[in-house]
Amino acid sequence: MLDRTTPPPIRQLSEFSITRPDRRTMKNGMPLNIIHAGTEDVVRFDLLIGGGQWNQEQPLQAMFANRMLREGAGNLTSSQIAERLDYYGAWLELSSSVNYGFITLYSLNKYFARTLAVISEMIKAPTFPAKELSVVADTNKQQFLVNSTRVEMIARKQLNTALFGPEHPFGRYAVAEDYDRITPEVLRSFYRKYYHSGNCSVYISGKVTSEIIRCIEDNLGSGQWGEVTEKAKTTLVPPVTTKEKRIFIEREDALQSSLKMGCFVMDRHHPDFLKARVMVTLFGGYFGSRLMSNIREDKGYTYGIGAGIVSYPGTGILTVSTEAANEYVDSIITEVYREMDKLCNDLVPQEELEIVKNLPDAAVHVEATDEQAFVTCDTSSFSIRALNAEDFPGFPRVDVHQKIEIPFHQFSTMVKRVSRVVSKDESRAILTGVLITLEAGVLRMVATDSYRLAITDAPLPNSSADEFHAVISGSFLSEIASLPKTESPVSLALADNQIVVTCEDTVFINRRIEGNFPNYKQLLPDGYATRATIEVDKLVASVRRASLLGSTSSPVRFDLNNASQTVQISAASQDVGSAQEIISCAIEGEDVEIAFNYAYVLDGLGSIATDEVYLEVQSALKPGIFRALEPENFLYLVMPVRIS
Secondary structure, three states, X not given: OOOOXXXXXXXXXXXOOOOOOEEEEOOOOOEEEEEEOOOOOXXXXXXXXXXXXXXXXXOOHHHHHHHHHHHEEOOEEHHHHHHHHXXXXXXXXXXXXXXXXXXXXXXXXXXXXHHHHHHHXXXXXXXXXXXXXXXXXXXXXXXXXXXXXOHHHHHHHHHHHHHHOOOOOOOOOOOHHHHHOOOHHXXXXXXXXXXXXXXXXXXXXXXXXXXXXXXHHHHHHOOOOOOOOOOOOOOOOOOOOOOOOOOOOOOOOOOOEEEEEEEEEOOOOOXXXXXXXXXXXXXXXXXXXXXXXXXXXXXXXXXXXXXXXXXXXXXXXEEEEEEEXXXXXXXXXXXXXXXXXXXXXXXXXXXXXXXXXXXXXXXEEEEEOOOEEEEEEOOEEEEEEOOOHHHOOOOOOOOOOEEEEEEHHHHHHHHHHHHOOOOOOOOOHHHHEEEEEEEOOEEEEEEEOOOEEEEEEEEOOOOOOOOEEEEEEHHHHHHHHOOOOOOOEEEEEEOOOEEEEEEOXXXXXXXXXXXXXXXXXXXXXXXXXXXXXXXXXXXXXXXXXXXXXXXXXXXXXXXXXXXXOEEEEEEEEOOOEEEEXXXXXXXXXXXXXXXXXXXXXXXXXXXXXXXXXXXXXXXXXXXXXXXXXXXXXXXXXXXXXXXX
């Protein structure tokens, strides 16, 4: 077994080399950069278009102009583009940044000519179909609305707006209404200005052959294409920074505060830029950085904090980011400034840079006195000043009023069943927890993220407590459940606002989650119109296979047929294709067709240990329930996906 207490040795690189590209200019003036790397018959093709967020006339224009290239071009529909690329085993990615659009293609060498022909058509003759644009814009709008509630996203946008000003290209952010303002003509306007041979460059890497180079030149480099020939110009706009040094945005339902700090620094062309990158890495760019050591390890204010430089045209921003409880925010800011002052005024000790990476591959011995710690490793030895142990925070004493004991195996199994359903959205703190109750000798754990619900029960007849009711952090419970197996029980005790967990000789204390857990019982139906008994292994395998030909957002359909005693599993994606599979099962009740998020289905089935599972359905628009057969007491409810 891997010993994770011993870090792997750090070895010096014997040699380090960077492959220099072969730079050429094609007949029409487009740059062609060739990087010969790899032995497999596969290449990566990148087309860079000079025009991005900086150049757009309205929000989202650059992103959607790039994204919509694959939705129709020339005589090809979006389905035909997807089918052809898929047929030849190619992979396509479209993206955009501050001042560039990117088209990335991975292709087998033997099919490169055919895949590049499709890409060339996309680049030169996009149609920007209105129907497809409506679907893409609506999907992105829904994702935008979800992200707009995240405190981290709110803080990041506010920082840039405060630094650059609300009218600056980097301080102006899209609002929901901007998605409705995107039309085919808006995209064509951007396309005409920036998508032409005078504003693009090509990068090709992998096992590049002369035939591949000739193919690129024939498709993109032999003549001028596009309506404009001038290269895009980036006109720098001076930022208008707010005079406020601290900006607070209130979110009453947020569990934690998102803290963003930033200031302008040199751009990436400055001669000292690389030196600054090294300094910022030392400051907050890796797990052992000064910010992490001070604020996470020493103070315990946050689980993680980091710093980095974000480069923009003509400038850069030094950012510090973390999330923490409200009461620690001021203290974190103080410590960040303190570490900045140290870097500005004190030389970085050479030993701080070299000790860790140069330790020999041998056992490390540590001895300590009141004032010093002595570290020896092989023939190396170090003397390090120690801190006063009395300054270490004492373990809190809490008065408990409810206590239950659970066999560790039972506790671990129950937590693992429901924890995968716990919400990751910190803006709704109550959903990041697990509801644990004890009633009439039955222990119950419940979790939900508002899209699915997991309930697991277990008898606890000999408990000294008559009742138990608390909402406890799902991540905290998962950490306890992941401890090494033990025959000792796990003890859960409640204080006024804390949970005290004891496992063997170790005590864990964590804050309980305040608030009212959703009334999940009203979601549980009294009965069902259709119930299917399905083998778990077959169902899992079928859902996984069907999902391969769907996208991450594609639902998996369940067509339950009483006459044939079968369930048909199917999935479809406009960009990829479709798949269906039929499983024999026992069905009672009406025929019904219902669809679910396939990832949610697999999560629920992964918590079921029985050979068979009940699928209970009332209708296509009401939640479906996966219920483990006896003797397990596990219920998994999933909200359906509307199917057309």
